[in-house]
Amino acid sequence: MARESLRFALPQRLPERPLCIAHRGASSYAPDNTLQAFRFAAELGADYWEVDVRLTRDAQPVASHGAEVDEHLGSGVIATLDWAQLQQAAPELPSLDAVIDLAEQLGQGLYIELKDAGSGAVVLERLLARGFAQAVLGSFKASEIRALAEQQCPYPLSILVPVGADPFVAVADSGADIMHLCWENASDHPQTLVTDDLLQRARQAGLAVVLWHEERRSVLQAIMALPVLGICTNSPEMMNPLTPVQALGIQIVCHRGANYFAPENTLAAARLVLEQGADYLELDVRESADGELVVMHDATVDRTTNGSGRVDELTLAQLSELDAGAWFSPRYRGERVPTLAQMIALCQFYNKQMYIEIKAADPARVIALVEAMGFQQQCFFWSGDARLQAEVRAVSDTARIKSTAADYSDMALLQAHLNPEIAEFELYNYARQLADCTALGITPMLKYFGEDPAMFDTILALRPALLNIDRSDLLLARYRQGKLASS
Structure with missing residues (x-):
């Protein structure tokens, strides 16, 4: 020196x-x-x-x-x-x-x-x-x-x-x-x-x-x-990509993008987790008044933009004028409400996949867009509205569907209903139903939106095939802390 x-x-x-x-x-x-x-x-x-x-x-x-x-x-x-x-x-x-x-x-x-x-x-x-x-x-x-x-x-x-x-x-x-x-x-x-x-x-x-x-x-x-x-x-x-966690066999699904660091369901939040290397971007889809597919969690724009009113009562042009970032931080002033097509294009650029939650949109229109963009094998669907969830399967025999394990008394009933590819579990019922899930050829996805370090330790020990998570950064940090402690 x-x-x-x-x-x-x-x-x-x-x-x-x-x-x-x-x-x-x-x-x-x-x-x-x-x-x-x-x-x-x-x-x-x-x-x-x-x-x-x-x-x-x-x-x-x-x-x-x-x-x-x-x-x-x-x-x-x-x-x-x-x-x-x-x-x-x-x-x-x-x-x-x-x-x-x-x-x-x-x-x-x-x-x-x-x-x-x-x-x-x-x-x-x-x-x-x-x-x-x-x-x-x-x-x-x-x-x-x-x-x-x-x-x-x-x-x-x-x-x-x-x-x-x-x-x-x-x-x-x-x-x-x-x-x-x-x-x-x-x-x-x-x-x-x-x-x-x-x-x-x-x-x-x-x-x-x-x-x-x-x-x-x-x-x-x-x-x-x-x-x-x-x-x-x-x-x-x-x-600092998610690679070490993914090497454990865990695919990371990021809920509304990096919603802790950037405004949820925006291109900015999506870019961050895709740069970090997440496998799937999770987002929420609604229809505008003129039938365009846009990404928004709430039924109204009030919480996450500078506007007000119902999403389905505003045209795409009106939604596109709204500021979807300033509510979160001045840093994101000017961030816009994205369309589903823009989000798909972003995932395609990064060669990543997508979890589409249909909040209030015509499943036929959603699937048609996905197919037109050649993205059908890179995404899966779910809706909390049972009618829309069933319509996804009615529209497409091959659509990748996620079902929620807690809605069924056993895995056989879950499979018989819509023949989903993925079943989502909370931590409390993951271990109890995992064997039946995998025996039926259904991929288990663990959901955890909290920030408890002990829970991240449990998740890392379970090594779920898919993990739907809010804070992938905390999971990665916990993994690294564990590696340092054991070295």
Whole structure:
């Protein structure tokens, strides 16, 4: 390493996969550098949070990328305001102390980018006073990093290297331990710039390498295969897919998409779980006044849009004008009510499947659309309305149907009714009826919409073939905790 006096040292070996450094938190899903963005990052599997730090007029370190407060959080030039004034102007802008508190609570590291001149000494003093060990200090400013190196800063130091700059010159000028290559805009394929020669030279010099923030799946997959210490990303779930849980034989069905992180039944919520690698997207279908198939859970638009009225009394054009995201977070202002066709196209793009709950729509119209889009083998159907559920089978002998086990006294009756492919169970009756279900060739699906860690342990032990779940992120986190505890 560049400095041998490091007390909080870099790992002696590279991790099995590059560390996931959430760029300004999970900034794809919450305003960047906010406590919500950092919490989301932890829940989506980040190892570190990249935090931009600036100083108020009275030298209070705060988390902000820009010199001015983000418009979603308030207003004001940070360096011209005392901390007390900034709290009034932008109450959601967190202090570094608040970020440290949350990082300690959630077991996250901090990858701190020093934005203002002189911020390094202030941040160093604050970290040491707090006894916070899992941190890296970095900057584009070589002088800021050099000053910390000369102070024998016990934390690893990172120099951020823009496109066109020689990273080895940048390291020499700064005394950094990490070269952080900010080359995301260098080309459509910036991974080609991280050559074997560059990595070998870095290794020989005892330098770690961290790469830019990346959200292009093909590029991210390529750089995750490189021998680097970490990768920044706005979307931590892309580096932490559901693959380990799926390797247990569990297919994941995500209820209304990632409805904890994004507004339910929207394209945004769907994209997140599909990026995470869920097998099925669950959604609710209704008909508009003009017979179009739209995705909405409630009979009215009141709860999840800025409008009011019944879905079946509004035309598609009227529904398309509604804001389906601002109710959830300003981050999603402008999100629209999707059509079923849009959701199918999204699943096809990701090569994923769908669970369609027919809330209030003509099953013949739903199945016709599915067949027209060549999606019939990639989806299954259910309705809580017994009449609509029966109509699905009446319309199609081959439609994949899910039935609810609790509605039948035994599995033979369930099979005889609509010949479903899937039977859904709650935890209380899963083990009791599982043998009969599988003996009849019906796939069991376990349903759990809670957040109890003990329940996730039970689910992982049961290894259901299908799991209908609200919080796939919590399931994955529980699996990883169990693996760490047993290692």
